[in-house]
Amino acid sequence: MVVWKDLLVERRSKETLNALFFFSLLLLFVFQFTLGPDRERLAAVLPGLLWLGFILSGLLGLGRTFQVERENDCWEGLLLAPGDKSAIFVGKLAGNLVLMLVVEAVLVAMFVVFFNVDVGGTWAALALVIVLGTVGFAAVGTLFAAMTAQVRARELLFPVLLLPVQVPVLLATVKATEAVLLGEPLGAVANWLQLLGAADLIYVVVGVLTFEFVLEG
C-alpha cells in the first residue's frame, strides 16, 4: 500500500526523478571533463565512477524519503497507521529501490553511450551486482532517512551516518562491477556476492525489526 502511495506521489511530483536524472547527467559531464582525455585511466576508474554516481544520486533521493510526511505534517498519520510498522519500512524501501534502480539504469545507459563502455554479454551479471548493492544501500538509507527526517541538520547528518556504514557494500559492489565489466564469470567474485547477500539480509532484517522504534512518538 505504502509503495503505491509513494510511487503515485513520485509520479505526480516528478521533480525528484527529473532532478536525479539531471543530476546524473551533470555528474557524467564532470567525470568526462576531469577524466575524459585519459582513456586508460577512465576505463580503470569506471566502476568506481559508476557507483559514485549511484551513491550521490542515492543520497539525494533517499534523503527525501520522508520529506513529504515531514513537510505536510503527516508524521502522525504514519504513527497511527494500523498494522505492522515494519510494513511501512518495506513499502518505503521498495519505493526507494524502484527509484534508485530506475536512475541507475539510466546512468548505466548514459555511461555506455558517453564513455563507450562495452557491456555486451555481461549485462545480466552487472544487473545482479547492481541490484544487490542497491538493496543494501536502500535498506540502511531508508532506515536512516526516517531517523534523520526530523533532525535540524538533516542534509548533513544523513550522509554522515549512511556513508561509513555503506563502505563494505561499496567496496564489494565496485570490486564485483570491475570484475564483471572485465568479462570475468560470476564465480570469480563469489566472495563479494556473498558479502553483499549477507549485508542485504542483515540490513533488511534489522530495518524491519527496528523501524517501529524509529517511528514511535
Next chain:
Amino acid sequence: MPDHWGFVVSAYGLAAVGLFAYWRRLVRQERELDRK
C-alpha cells in the same frame, strides 16, 4: 633498524595525553554536577 625512540615517546605520550585529558574532563563534570 634504528630505534626511533622519538616515535615511541610520541605514541605513548599522545595516548597518555588523550586518556588523561578525558579523565580530567570526567572529574570536572562530576564535580560540577555534585555542586548543584
Next chain:
Amino acid sequence: MTRVLGWLALLGLLAGLAAGFVVAPREVTQGNVQRIMYVHVPSVLVAYLAFAVVFVASIAYLARRLEAADRVAHASAEIGVLFNGITIVTGSIWGKPTWGTWWTWDARLTSVAILFVMYLGYLLLRGMIEDRERGARYAAVLGIVAALNIPLVHFSVLWWRTLHQPPSLLKAGPPTMSSAIVVPLLVNLAAYALLYAYFLAKRVRILRKEQEALA
C-alpha cells in the same frame, strides 16, 4: 567501588609500562619502535569491547527500556571512540618509521578508521537530537546497525587489501609470539580494560546525575 577501579587501572597501567619496556625484548626487525604495539593493540581491543557493549546495551534498551542501558550505551560509545582514536594515532606513528608513511590503506588501519567514523556519527546523532527519549531510541538503532556492520567492514576491507595487492614494505604486526611479548601485551590489555571499566562507571554516573538534575 569506582575509586577502587580507578586505582587498579592506574596500577595496571604502570605495570603495563614496566612490562612493555623492561620485560618485553627489543624486536629483531623493527627495533624498539615495535613497543608501540603495547599501546596500539590493547587500545583497539578495548575499542572493540566498548562497541560490543554499545551493541548489547542498545538491544537491552530497545527490548526493556532500561534507562541505565541507554546511559551505558552512550558512555561506552564515547569511550570506544576515544580508544579508537588512540589506536589510529598510535598506529599512524608506528607506521611512519616502519612503513615510511603516516597513513596507508592497509586492512587494519582502514577498518579502524571506518569504525571511528561510524561511532563518531553515533555521538553526533546523540548530540543533535534534543528529545532525550527519541535520542536514546535512535541511538540504540544506530548502535545495533553499526555493531552488526563490523564483521562486514572487516571482511570487505580485508579482501580489498589482500586480493591482488602487493605486500607492504615491512609487516608491522605483532611478531612471533614469545611469552616475553605475550605477557606484556596481556598486562597492558588488562590495564586498559580496567581503565575502560573505570571510565565507563564514571561516565554513566555523570549521565545519571545529569538526567536527575533535569528531572
